[in-house]
Amino acid sequence: MVTELLDKYIWLIQKFITAGDRGLNLEELGKAWERKFGSRYARRSFNNHREAVAEVFGIEIECNRSTNRYFIRNSGEISDRDTGIAWLIDTFTVNNMLALARDRLSGRISVEEIPSGKKFLAPLMSAMQEGNAVEIHYRKYGSETEEKRKVLPYGIKESAQRWYLVGWTEEKKALRMYALDRIVRMEILPEQFTVPSDFDIDTLFASSFGAYLPDSPAVRIIFRAFGNEGLYISDLPLHHTQTVIKKDEKSTTFSIFVSPNHSLLLEFLRHGPNIEILSPEDIRQEMKDMTGKMNMLYYGGTDACKH
Secondary structure, eight states: OOOHHHHHHHHHHHHHHHGGGGGGOOHHHHHHHHHHHHHOOOOHHHHHHHHHHHHHHOOEEETTTHHHHOOTTTTTGGGHHHHHHHHHHHHHHTEEEEEEHHHHTTSSSOOOOOOHHHHHHHHHHHHHHHHHHEEEEEHHHHHHSSSSEEEEEEEEEEETTTTEEEEEEETTTEEEEEEGGGGEEEEEEEEEEEOTTOOOOHHTTTTOOSOOOOOOOOEEOOOOOOOOHHHHHHHSSSTTTTTEEEEEEEEEEEEEEEEHHHHHHHHHHTTTEEEEEEOOHHEEEEEEHHHHHHHHHHOOOOOGGOO
């Protein structure tokens, strides 16, 4: 019962954050409620929920008497002024049970901060549920200018403590990924869309590593981990296709089936001399080149940067 109520409170907050300063009237809110929960949203229930949201989260849902529209003042700044509430809203969307832990296990659970445009996470999920396109203003790494994109939000992916939007981009006529922390601003559009029936985000990234859409065929990569590193990688696989080929007292040999990318090579480097790539030869050679450049950087002088 508590979980169900929290779910409704947070849904209500999300709807008003998405609506922005314009807010919602009772008719609009009632239709959205019926789509989500399959029942009529009585005014009395809404008023009870307003009071609970104010009491539990310290967020006031106000009424503009001149327009009879309800709104949360400066709703877009909730993430900035109260990171605890923003964390709870985002996390509850992903996993409802963590919201219960906020009260029952206060001070006993530590969740690593995800610095990834958290204020856009809930509105994007709302747009996905309602089937609305979004317009984003996006700034790539290394660029001072913003690019405007109209995106059909197919899915959201988390990787390495960052959230990414996966969607069809009208300007590119292709599927693209956007890091939420690189989105400068976003607007939910009235335009509706339908996700392709064969779209599945886990299938899409089945052969990928990290936050990269696979752009090359998957290959079998065999690597050897020495000592305790083999035990560590056994417990926390580098990829869901990982299998053990051979194990002895000194090392463990693994296999993964993945589409190689720069992020994967950096992951191998993260383990330092405790991992050796055995095959294929081109991946082994790329690792040689990267470690060779690192060696030159520390032992070869300033010319090491000229590559």
